[in-house]
Amino acid sequence: MKELFKGEFPRLVLFDLDGTLLDSVPDLALAVDRMLAAMGMPEAGEGRVRNWVGNGAQMLVKRALTGLDSPVGNEPELVLLDRAYELFLEHYGTCCSEKSRLYPGVIEVLTALQAAQVNMGLVTNKPLSFTDALMGEFSLNDYFSITLGGDSLAEKKPHPLPLLHAMEVSGVSPEHTLMVGDSRSDIKAAQAAGCKVAAVTYGYNHGEPVARYAPDLIIDNLKELIN
Ligand SMILES: O=C(O)COP(=O)(O)O
Numbered sequence: 001m002k003e004l005f006k007g008e009f010p011r012l013v014l015f016d017l018d019g020t021l022l023d024s025v026p027d028l029a030l031a032v033d034r035m036l037a038a039m040g041m042p043e044a045g046e047g048r049v050r051n052w053v054g055n056g057a058q059m060l061v062k063r064a065l066t067g068l069d070s071p072v073g074n075e076p077e078l079v080l081l082d083r084a085y086e087l088f089l090e091h092y093g094t095c096c097s098e099k100s101r102l103y104p105g106v107i108e109v110l111t112a113l114q115a116a117q118v119n120m121g122l123v124t125n126k127p128l129s130f131t132d133a134l135m136g137e138f139s140l141n142d143y144f145s146i147t148l149g150g151d152s153l154a155e156k157k158p159h160p161l162p163l164l165h166a167m168e169v170s171g172v173s174p175e176h177t178l179m180v181g182d183s184r185s186d187i188k189a190a191q192a193a194g195c196k197v198a199a200v201t202y203g204y205n206h207g208e209p210v211a212r213y214a215p216d217l218i219i220d221n222l223k224e225l226i227n
């Protein structure tokens with residue numbers, strides 16, 4: 001990544017959570033399927049849920065209720081959505097760290113960047129309450145000076161607001177900032193915020209290759225950031 005910053009480390013690295021640091025789909029699928037079962041609907045399964053993660057919990061629930069990747073124009077009824085969302089929150093709260101695991105190299109990379117005095121932030125679309133719980137569970141808190149969830153601000157990724165906010169709070173300009181994520185939302189948010197973006201190939205990008213969104217760097221393993 002240093003090649004993107006004139007041979008230096010960036011001053012600020014913003015990480016996405018789901019699909020970038022944490023393989024969270026097994027537990028998200030568990031909660032979605034428990035929600036669907038409670039509503040008398042057929043289960044979706046991990047394979048389909050994998051394509052539905054990345055735009056926040058509300059959108060995940062909408063996709064699960066409609067079975068559609070893009071439910072815009074086919075919105076579920078509000079009472080149904082409210083009930084389903086409530087059930088999802090309840091179930092995910094009980095299982096969010098059951099099968100989820102950090103990807104290989106995560107702690108090594110965060111430790112190396114911290115040692116190099118790079119400022120780090122976590123910018124996820126996951127609701128903040130679950131984000132906080134998972135960060136505690138996986139001992140991630142000490143690495144990040146700022147954590148933003150999908151419900152922390154008025155907009156979430158792909159809107160640039162959370163990235164711009166993290167930069168402002170950290171006192172670092174876009175030209176010295178790198179976003180690291182797994183989906184088109186991360187890439188689009190970074191491009192709109194004017195910072196560089198590295199995309200991992202192993203995460204959840206709605207079944208599309210990340211290259212389609214032209215990130216500045218594509219990596220198969222997080223450790224490539226520090227090599
Ligand atoms: O949609 C989600 O909740 C996951 O969000 P993230 O990939 O931004 O961490």
Ligand SMILES: [Mg+2]
Nearest residue numbers: 016018019182
């Ligand atoms: Mg992600």
